[in-house]
Each structure stands twice: as structure tokens, then as C-alpha cells.
Amino acid sequence: MIAIRWRVFSLLQQFEQLLRRKKLSHGHQIKGTGSMNTDHPHAESETGSIDKKFITLREHIVEIVSDAGEGAQKAAQAFGTISAKMGNGIWTVEIIPAEIQPPPRNAAGASGNRIRVGSFHITNAGDEADLVFAFNEQVLLGRVSSKNLKPDATILLDNKWRTHKDPAIVKAYTETYDQLLAEGHTIYEVPMEQECLKYVSNPQRGKNMFALGVLCNIYKRDMDIARAHVEFIWQKKGEKVVTDNLNLLNAGYEWAEQNLDFQYEIPSAGITDPQIVVNGNTAIALGVMASGMEVCAMYPITPATSASHYLSEIFENVGGVVHQAEDEIAAVAFAVGASYAGKCAITITSGPGMSLKTEVLGLASMAEIPLVVVNVQRGGPSTGLPTKVEQGDLLAALYSTHGDAPKIVMAPATIEDCFYSIITARKIAETFRMPVYVLSDANLATGQQPFPKPKFNEDWVAPPLDLSPLPEGARPYDWDPKTGLSRRFIPGQAGGMHTLTGLAHDRESKVAYEPWINQDACKHRSLKLAAFQRTLKAPQVFGDPDGGDLLLVGWGSTKGAIEEAVTRARKDGLSVSSLHLKFLQPMASGIGDILKKFKKVLTVEINFSDDPQEEIITEENRRYANLAWLLRARYLVDVDCFSNVHGQPIKPGSIEAMIHRQLEAVPSAV
Amino acid sequence: MFGITQHITIDYDETYHSLDDYQGNVPRWCPGCGDNAILTSVQRLCRDEQLPPEKTVFVSGIGCSSRFPHYMKTYGFHGLHGRALPIAQGVKIRRPDLHVFVNMGDGDCCSIGTAHWIHAIRYNMNLVALMHDNEVYGLTKMQASPTSPRGMKTNTTPKGTVLQPLNPLTTTLGVSNVSFVAQVAEWMPDFLYEVIKAAYHHHGFAFVRILQRCPHYTPNIFDPFITNPDNVVLLTHEKGMPVRDELKKVYKNSIEHDPSDLHRAREIASMSDKIPVGILYQNEDIECYDELRRKTRACTHSMREQALEHEFSKFIIEPVTENGKSH
Structure with a gap:
């Protein structure tokens, strides 16, 4: 049903398109868009189309930001999924305010997503954004002030605020607009309100799919995939909602087709296995x-x-x-x-x-x-x-x-x-x-x-519990002298009755009254960690396993960003590698040997450490980042750290810049 | 069922468990401690009900009373101060085959673990909770408890406590889903046994407050009730517990109380000069959380695989086929 309706709609659109074909100057501002029925001053002859600059990209970072509740997240997630389905590498990350519904038009209340799309496998959220679609100028300012946009990032901005009845809002909007323009951004104003009103009575709730349509056009997304996905995300809400949202998606796509003078292509390698x-x-x-x-x-x-x-x-x-x-x-x-x-x-x-x-x-x-x-x-x-x-x-x-x-x-x-x-x-x-x-x-x-x-x-899956009766004399903590391991008794198991206790206890789970028992019990519980440690393999060095000038050590979610930075720096000829730890306790054998092959070792972490440049910070009072402490303590290696608590994923670009700074300081480095 | 092998149940009917089978370590409570009477009653209950020791779990908190599981020869979990109830709930949630008892002191239940107590009443899981109330912190050497009577001098209240005590009965009776509330005293051993037995047979969460003397710190605190049995009020009713004639001879003060009458139960619980003993409230029609959330079917590997595949299909990206379309 929906597919048929789309075809009808599509024909209508094509007809309207013929009526409305127009060309825009390369100016930053689209001066009004004209409704369906009025000619636009920049309209071209009906056979031509707007002059578009086609640019092929390796990757792009897109952000969609709105007030909470305006659906930017839904649009952005959809854009990410559509791109992934086309075989692009993606990483999306949410931009979330701390409140459910923070005050509208508030720089700290930005809600949305960042989507990094590329023609290769993407492992992190990347550096500053290349393009941002903002539903108002305040949330946009939030992204600018947190330094999340490239200095020349392209901006798409809902223009409804330009003609708002509140003069203060108009002023805020125009000032921001002028300022960002002056700073070198390319801004396209999008008449979202006006366009969405053609399909829904409350544009507040429909804008997001319109924005998705615009982005689908800009990045030449496969519209069959896009439509199928929009149907999927709204299907629970009924046919009317699906139809409205498909109309908005198509409207956004067509608006961009006719009004924007650029289009990007991010080739995809495609996928070979289901993901x-x-x-x-x-x-x-x-x-x-x-x-x-x-x-x-x-x-x-x-x-x-x-x-x-x-x-x-x-x-x-x-x-x-x-x-x-x-x-x-x-x-x-x-x-x-x-x-x-x-x-x-x-x-x-x-x-x-x-x-x-x-x-x-x-x-x-x-x-x-x-x-x-x-x-x-x-x-x-x-x-x-x-x-x-x-x-x-x-x-x-x-x-x-x-x-x-x-x-x-x-x-x-x-x-x-x-x-x-x-x-x-x-x-x-x-x-x-x-x-x-x-x-x-x-x-x-x-x-x-x-x-x-x-x-x-x-x-x-865990094997079924063994609840077979225990032999006489079986002990609930019968620690193996070498590994500390023992068989666990489960309630229901005959012969295993004992009272588990948080008090110091012996092998029979009896409360320890002898001084040596607690020592013995602690020893065996600790041996289990050692026994587990013996099963771990040393992680692989990313870069040069034989050593070099600098080794970055990370753990957790920073892996993609660190390795991307290392790849970039190595392309510049720098002798840098990285190591990523999955097990922090215990740590695998061999890590110490790896650390010692590098002239300098430094952890990259998202947590707090003292800045050694501070006037009163010395080696005797400096507090290191979490992993740096652990590595220093265990391996007796002078491990430095690069960390911050900005509350944002670490960008590969900032790690890369740090690598350059570090290696300038290492005498033998190029 | 539940991944548990069945053959251990074969011998149940043939084995008779005597009291010895429930007696664990020799208690290290002080001579004269009221906990001994509670232990004896519970062991007697286990024997009379022939509870398989391996299918019976006593979960406790921290304090003198919480040593209780060590003195049983069943499974026991001597956990953390105040946390006996959530631990017991976890034990029960996927093991309906286990008989789970909870031993708490007044500090455990009415102070550090109060949130768990309130919610345990609301969850109404099939557990028997015994609150050993000696109205003082004993193991930590005499500090005031929330149930200490006003004016009681302790190490933390050398001039006497300044607050009125918390009433565990009215509190319990005030919580949604309350289904069984009883009070009894350790110096009435037979009655204690009867009350615990009624709690055990109750469908739902059974809360029993047991007044218990601490021979060191509160040896005389219940004297008005021990020396003058008229200060004890026996709750009797045809729907309630049977009360033996010998007991009625000692405790002449009794009132007819229908345990299904919540409003009246709250009034009785509010008595300040006398102590009511017996079942204050019982309602077996309240739904039990462990039954509401019970596992409705076993899960085989193929069912798990199917369920996972179903979820994966919501997030799937298929390779593009030759005609250029996704699957």
C-alpha cells in the first residue's frame, strides 16, 4: 500500500518540480524558498536543474541537533542506519542533555546525534563535525562553544526564528547567523516550518523526518532503503503516521534537490556478511x-x-x-x-x-x-x-x-x-x-x-547445574593449593550444607578464630586471580611490536580513536604505536616487556590527572590517570598520561596533535 | 526443572530427619540469650515439617541474631548488615523449590535495612522473616536501636534516648501488600513455635517480630510482661492460631481478633502499655512477586538461538544482492 502511495506522490512531486526548478546563487543564504505555487526569483528554465557541486568524500561527520523532544535523535539514528545499510562505515553517538525536557532554545539543552559516515570501517566518533543540521541557533551555539564543529563546517539551520514574533528571538537568531557567517561557516537556511506544514499540522513533530530527507539528498542516500527504514521506525504508530513521515522524508529530499547547490558522495565498499x-x-x-x-x-x-x-x-x-x-x-x-x-x-x-x-x-x-x-x-x-x-x-x-x-x-x-x-x-x-x-x-x-x-x-550458555549429592567430608571452600579454585556447593545439593559467611572463614566455611586462617583464605582467593592471569595472552601492539619512540596505552572505548591517531601519525613517519588492554585486573603477562621496548609510554584516558605544568604540581604530588597509576605500580616504568574530563569522547585529532607534541620532545624523534 | 538434576529427590520419603539433622555448630550466644529459644523452635519446626536440610536456606544479616544460620545444619547465608532480605529474595526468585527463612535483628530490619523491609512487604515473596527484637545493638556493645524504649541509657545515649521507638508492627501493617504479621516472645516457647509454624505455612511474606531478651544489655527490658502476664494480650480467633489451655491459664488476658481485619490489626499493634501476641494480620490472597515473575517455561539452546535471531533481525543489515537490493 505504502509503496503505491509513494509512486503517486512521487509523480506529483516530479510535476511540481517541473514547475519549480530554480537555480540558486552560491550565496550563503537561501533567500526564501517559495511555496509550491509561487515562482522563485532564481528559478531556472524548466529543463535545467540547480547547478550542483558534486564532491566525493572519504568520510564526513554530520550532526543533527534540536531541542529535546524534536526528534533529532530519531532522524540521526535513521541516517546512520540507512548509511550502514548502504555499506558505509558508521559510528553514531548521542548528544544528550541531562534533563528530559530542558528549556527550549538552550545551548546546554542540545539533543541529537553525531554520525560519522565513511567509505571505510569506522571505529570512533572522529574529530570536529563537517556539517550540522540545527533546529535552532541556540543548540547550534552549544556545539560551537564545545568546539565540536570544524571552523568552516557547513550549517543547515531552521529559519523559522528569523520571523518569530518575539523580537528577542529574532535578534538572537540574526546575530548568531551573522556571527557564524563572519567566522567562515557556510549557512543554508531551511524553511522547515513552512515546508512541513504542507504535510502535518504540527511541524515540531515532523521536522526530523524532513531533515532526514534533506540529508538523504545531500549524501545521495538510497531512497528505497531510506523509505523502508522510515516505514520500519513508524510502523507501530499506524498507517497515517507512516504516510505522513514518508511524505516529510520525500519533501525534505525534494527541497534539497531543488535548493541546495552541493551534493556529496561517500562511496561504500559494501558488506559481504550480515551485520x-x-x-x-x-x-x-x-x-x-x-x-x-x-x-x-x-x-x-x-x-x-x-x-x-x-x-x-x-x-x-x-x-x-x-x-x-x-x-x-x-x-x-x-x-x-x-x-x-x-x-x-x-x-x-x-x-x-x-x-x-x-x-x-x-x-x-x-x-x-x-x-x-x-x-x-x-x-x-x-x-x-x-x-x-x-x-x-x-x-x-x-x-x-x-x-x-x-x-x-x-x-x-x-x-x-x-x-x-x-x-x-x-x-x-x-x-x-x-x-x-x-x-x-x-x-x-x-x-x-x-x-x-x-x-x-x-x-x-552455562551448563546445567550439577546438583548431585556431595561425598562425605566435602568442603565448601576446598581450595586447590596451587590455584585457589574450589567447587561451589549450591543449595539443593545434598551433603553440601554449610553457612556461607562474609566473616573470615576456613575451608569448611566455619568462622575463623585462628590467626593463620584469614591469611590462608586470602591467599587462596588471591591465587585464583593469578590462575586466571595465566590464561591471558598479551595484547598485540598496534603499529610496531619491536618498539619505537612512543607507545600509547589505552583501555575501553578509546581504542578506535587511539588507533586512528596512531595510523595518521605513522603515515607522517612518526615512530608511535599503541596497546589496548581488555583485562585491567589481572593484566596479561608480557605487557611489561612491551612497555620497555618504547622510549616513552603514555596512557590515553578519559579521566582526571594533574597537569604537570601547574605551578605547584611536582613529581611528588602529581596524580596520574587511572591506568597510568596501575602501569607505573606494576611495571616500574615511567608512564605518563594524556587525559581530560571534558565529558566527550577523545577525538583522534587531539591524540594526533599530542603525539606530535610528544615526539618533538623526544630527542631521537624526527 | 530449572536445570537442576532431579535424582536427589528420590530418597526424601524414606529419610526421617531428627532434630540432630538440623543442629549445626554449638551456639556461641551468651547464656540466657533469647536467641536460643528461637533456634530451638525453628529446629523443631524443621523436624516436624521434615524440611530437607539441603532444600532449606537461612539468610541473615549482621548482629548476634544473624549468627543463627551457623547453628543450623541446613544451607545458610550469613551476609551483610541490613541486606538479608534482598539476598533472600534473590535466592528465592528462581528457586521456588527452596524453603527460605530470614533472620534479622532490630538493627538489621528497622535501621540499616529499612528500605528492604518496606519493599519486602510489598514484594510479598514466599519467605519467612523472623525479626529478633532485643531493642538494643548487642554485638557492637550496647547502642540505642530504633526499637529501644524512650529514655533507655546506652553507650550512644548516656542520658537516655530522646526519641519514641519505632513500632515494627504498625509499620509493617501500613505497607501495601502486607500479608502476614505476627508478634511473639521468646519466653513463651510453645507459642513461639506455633507462631513460627503459622508463618511457615503462610502463602506469601510472613513477618514475625520476636521479643527477645539480651542477657547483657536488656535483661530486664521485658520484665513488666514476664512478671505480670496480664500485660500480655493473647490474640485468639477461630481463623487464627490454636491457643492451648495451659497457655490461657497463664495469660488470662486474651482478645478475639479476626486476623483478616486489617483495621483492627493496626489498632491492636498500636497498644503501648501491653503487648499483643499471636497473628495480627493474615491475608493469603495477596499476589506474590516470585510467583508473578516465575519462569513460565524452560529455555533450550534452540529456543535461545531463535530468540536471539529474532532480536538480531531487528537490527540486521544484509549484504546487497545482485539486483542491487537488500534482502
Whole structure:
């Protein structure tokens, strides 16, 4: 039905197009667009079309920003998916205000997405944006002031504010417009309101699909794919809504076709195998489903919760349950209870939640209860930057519990990794009877990137519980003297009755009253980490494994940006490589040897470190970034760090610039 | 079912569990501690109900009373201060086959774990919660508890507590989904047993406040009720618990109370000069969270694969075929 309607619509459009063909000067401002029925001063003869500059690009970074609730995110996600379906490499990342509905026309309230589209595999959100589509000038200013746009970035701007009835708004709009123009931006004003009113009564709710249409034209997107996707995203809302949105999409496309004097092409290599496009939180939820875990206990917290939203939708299909507990502590305690009863469980949270869970997590280490803990890191400390990225919880993950509480800490580096990390974490947790922390972050949580569709493997799922009766004399903590490993007894298992306790305890789980027992128990719990460490392989050096002038070390979501920067710098002939750590605790053997092959080692992290240039900062009081501390402590290597807490993904360009600065300082460097 | 092998259940009917089968480590409570009476009653219940020790779990918090699981010979989980309830809920959520009991002190339940207590009532899961209330922090050496009577001198309130105590009964009875509330005292061993037994047989979350003497710090706190049984009010009703005649001889003060009458239960719970013992409220028609969220079917590998494929299909990008279209 819809396809037929489109054809009719398309014919109408072509007819109108013939009436309206026009040419624009290369001026920055489109001076009015004319409605369908009026001739435009710049109209060309009906046979010609607007002179378009066709430019082929290797990649482009596009941002769509609006007030919250205007749907820029939906449009941007659709643009990303359409591009991915065409075989382009993409990375999308959300621009999210901290509030649900912040005041409109507010620079801090920008809501939308950044989409990096390229003709190659894209691993990060890239540098400054090349083109931005803004629904008002204030959200645009937000992106300018946070230095997210190239100095000459092309701007598409809703022009409804130019004729607003409030003179203050008109003034703000025109001033911003003039200022950005003067700064060297190319600005195209888009009569979104006027155009959308032709199809819907409330343009506020339709603009986003119009904007999508404009972008589809600019980037020569396959409109069959675009229409199919728009149908898909609105199908639940009924036929009328689907039709309206398809009309808006087409209208945007046609408007751009007739009014914009440029068009880009980003060739795609295409894809050979089926892929899925999801964000990191969705990947985590899918990973939980795939891992065979049955219980997820959580408490709402940004930016982790969307993983639990999606899991709540799908988990019951595989017999699972998402329990929204009364607080973070209850959530982790509930998960610990379920795990103790043989159903390995997961709790999903963000920094503040992890802080609250700390005591229970210490119990899990002490009592050797397997547990998967996902921390989708956000800016801290305290409430910090709830919607923004940071990697500030690494040391907290390792050390926040009182006493010696061994645990495994791993960090996914890509969206795909988010999926597989959960499966791996469940296995490790059960094998080594300890909590496994998976440190994701806001960048992965909301970033989308295609990856090969996983092929289900029965090994992902926990084997059925062995509840066969235990032989007489079996001990619940019968630590293997070499590895510290022991068999877990599950309630229901005859002969295994014992009382698990968070008190220091012996092999029979009896409270320790002898002085040597606690030492012995701590030793065996620690040995498990060593036993696990022996199974890890050293990560591969990206660049030159034989060494060189500079080694960058990263962990988590920064992998793509670091490796891109290293690639660029190596093209410039610089001797720089990088190393990315998946396991932060324990760390694989061989890392120390790698570090020692480089003249300088430096971590790249999104967390706080002191600036050594500060007047009172010296080597005796300088506080390093999280991973730098760990590497310095373990390997006795002078590891420097490059870190900030801007709450934004680190851009490859800023890492690249840092590499250049560093190597200028290294005497032997070119 | 639930990935659990079945053959361990074969011998159940043939095995008789005696009291010994429930007796774990020798209790290290002080001589005269009221917890001993509670332990004995619970062990007796386990024996009388023939609960398989391997299918029975006692979850506790931290404090003197929370040593309880160590003295049972079942499975036990001696966890963290205040967190016994959410841990017990986690144990139960996917293991309906287990009998789960919770032991908490007044500090656990009414202070550090209050949020869990309130929500446990609302979840109404099939658990038996025993709150050992000695109205003082004992293990940490005599600090005021939320249930300490006003004016009680402790190490943190040398001039006497300044606040009125929290009433655990009215609090519990004020929460949505409350389904079983009882009060009993450890110095009434037979009645204690009967109340715990009724709690065990209740469908839903059974909350029992047990008044319990601490021989060190609150040895005389319940004297008005022990020395003068007329200050104890027995709750009797045909729908309630049977009360033996011998008990009625000692505790002459009794009132007929229909345990389905929530309004009256709240009035009784508010008594300040006397203590009511027996079932204040019971309603087995309240839905239980563990049953509402129970697993409706087992999940095989192929079902899991299918479910995953279904999800992947929502996000799929297929290679472009020869005619230039996606699948």
C-alpha cells in the first residue's frame, strides 16, 4: 500500500518540480524558498536543474541537533542506519542533555546525534563535525562553544526564528547567523516550518523526518532503503503516521534537490556478511540473553538503564527476569542471592551505583560468589556528568572495597565487544567464583557501529547445574593449593550444607578464630586471580611490536580513536604505536616487556590527572590517570598520561596533535 | 526443572530427619540469650515439617541474631548488615523449590535495612522473616536501636534516648501488600513455635517480630510482661492460631481478633502499655512477586538461538544482492 502511495506522490512531486526548478546563487543564504505555487526569483528554465557541486568524500561527520523532544535523535539514528545499510562505515553517538525536557532554545539543552559516515570501517566518533543540521541557533551555539564543529563546517539551520514574533528571538537568531557567517561557516537556511506544514499540522513533530530527507539528498542516500527504514521506525504508530513521515522524508529530499547547490558522495565498499547495528547498551542486553544468565537485578541510573530497558523487553523470552530493586544495594544483593542459589546473575549500573554496591561486591569476593557487574561509566565524582562519558571508575572498580577483595576487571573497546564481554564475564565469574566487572562507558552505551551478526554457540550458555549429592567430608571452600579454585556447593545439593559467611572463614566455611586462617583464605582467593592471569595472552601492539619512540596505552572505548591517531601519525613517519588492554585486573603477562621496548609510554584516558605544568604540581604530588597509576605500580616504568574530563569522547585529532607534541620532545624523534 | 538434576529427590520419603539433622555448630550466644529459644523452635519446626536440610536456606544479616544460620545444619547465608532480605529474595526468585527463612535483628530490619523491609512487604515473596527484637545493638556493645524504649541509657545515649521507638508492627501493617504479621516472645516457647509454624505455612511474606531478651544489655527490658502476664494480650480467633489451655491459664488476658481485619490489626499493634501476641494480620490472597515473575517455561539452546535471531533481525543489515537490493 505504502509503496503505491509513494509512486503517486512521487509523480506529483516530479510535476511540481517541473514547475519549480530554480537555480540558486552560491550565496550563503537561501533567500526564501517559495511555496509550491509561487515562482522563485532564481528559478531556472524548466529543463535545467540547480547547478550542483558534486564532491566525493572519504568520510564526513554530520550532526543533527534540536531541542529535546524534536526528534533529532530519531532522524540521526535513521541516517546512520540507512548509511550502514548502504555499506558505509558508521559510528553514531548521542548528544544528550541531562534533563528530559530542558528549556527550549538552550545551548546546554542540545539533543541529537553525531554520525560519522565513511567509505571505510569506522571505529570512533572522529574529530570536529563537517556539517550540522540545527533546529535552532541556540543548540547550534552549544556545539560551537564545545568546539565540536570544524571552523568552516557547513550549517543547515531552521529559519523559522528569523520571523518569530518575539523580537528577542529574532535578534538572537540574526546575530548568531551573522556571527557564524563572519567566522567562515557556510549557512543554508531551511524553511522547515513552512515546508512541513504542507504535510502535518504540527511541524515540531515532523521536522526530523524532513531533515532526514534533506540529508538523504545531500549524501545521495538510497531512497528505497531510506523509505523502508522510515516505514520500519513508524510502523507501530499506524498507517497515517507512516504516510505522513514518508511524505516529510520525500519533501525534505525534494527541497534539497531543488535548493541546495552541493551534493556529496561517500562511496561504500559494501558488506559481504550480515551485520547488526546496535548501540553498546543494546549489545550488553543481547549479551546477557546469549550468556544463559537468568537474573538481572538493577536500579535505574543514567547512562546504564537503557540496557535494562531493552533486556526487560526480551529477557522473559528466554526465561529470564529483570528485577528493578528498591535501590542499588538491594539490586546487587538480590543478584548475589540468585547467584548463590546457582543462577549466575548480573547487575547493571553506572558509577554512583557501583559506589553504593561496593560492600556487597566485597561480600561476593569474600564468599566466592560469581557475579557479573556492568558499570556504564559516566562523569564523576558524585553525580558528576550523568549523560557524559568518562573512564574514571577503573581504580574504584579495583580498590573500592575494604580489605583485600580480588575481582576481575575487563573493559570492552567496541560495540561488538560489549556483546561478547558479557558472555565471557559470566564464564569467568562461574569458573573462578568471583565478581567480574565489565567497564563500559557512555560513549559505547550510545554509540552505534555495525558488526558481524553473532552466530549462536551453545558454549556461551552455562551448563546445567550439577546438583548431585556431595561425598562425605566435602568442603565448601576446598581450595586447590596451587590455584585457589574450589567447587561451589549450591543449595539443593545434598551433603553440601554449610553457612556461607562474609566473616573470615576456613575451608569448611566455619568462622575463623585462628590467626593463620584469614591469611590462608586470602591467599587462596588471591591465587585464583593469578590462575586466571595465566590464561591471558598479551595484547598485540598496534603499529610496531619491536618498539619505537612512543607507545600509547589505552583501555575501553578509546581504542578506535587511539588507533586512528596512531595510523595518521605513522603515515607522517612518526615512530608511535599503541596497546589496548581488555583485562585491567589481572593484566596479561608480557605487557611489561612491551612497555620497555618504547622510549616513552603514555596512557590515553578519559579521566582526571594533574597537569604537570601547574605551578605547584611536582613529581611528588602529581596524580596520574587511572591506568597510568596501575602501569607505573606494576611495571616500574615511567608512564605518563594524556587525559581530560571534558565529558566527550577523545577525538583522534587531539591524540594526533599530542603525539606530535610528544615526539618533538623526544630527542631521537624526527 | 530449572536445570537442576532431579535424582536427589528420590530418597526424601524414606529419610526421617531428627532434630540432630538440623543442629549445626554449638551456639556461641551468651547464656540466657533469647536467641536460643528461637533456634530451638525453628529446629523443631524443621523436624516436624521434615524440611530437607539441603532444600532449606537461612539468610541473615549482621548482629548476634544473624549468627543463627551457623547453628543450623541446613544451607545458610550469613551476609551483610541490613541486606538479608534482598539476598533472600534473590535466592528465592528462581528457586521456588527452596524453603527460605530470614533472620534479622532490630538493627538489621528497622535501621540499616529499612528500605528492604518496606519493599519486602510489598514484594510479598514466599519467605519467612523472623525479626529478633532485643531493642538494643548487642554485638557492637550496647547502642540505642530504633526499637529501644524512650529514655533507655546506652553507650550512644548516656542520658537516655530522646526519641519514641519505632513500632515494627504498625509499620509493617501500613505497607501495601502486607500479608502476614505476627508478634511473639521468646519466653513463651510453645507459642513461639506455633507462631513460627503459622508463618511457615503462610502463602506469601510472613513477618514475625520476636521479643527477645539480651542477657547483657536488656535483661530486664521485658520484665513488666514476664512478671505480670496480664500485660500480655493473647490474640485468639477461630481463623487464627490454636491457643492451648495451659497457655490461657497463664495469660488470662486474651482478645478475639479476626486476623483478616486489617483495621483492627493496626489498632491492636498500636497498644503501648501491653503487648499483643499471636497473628495480627493474615491475608493469603495477596499476589506474590516470585510467583508473578516465575519462569513460565524452560529455555533450550534452540529456543535461545531463535530468540536471539529474532532480536538480531531487528537490527540486521544484509549484504546487497545482485539486483542491487537488500534482502
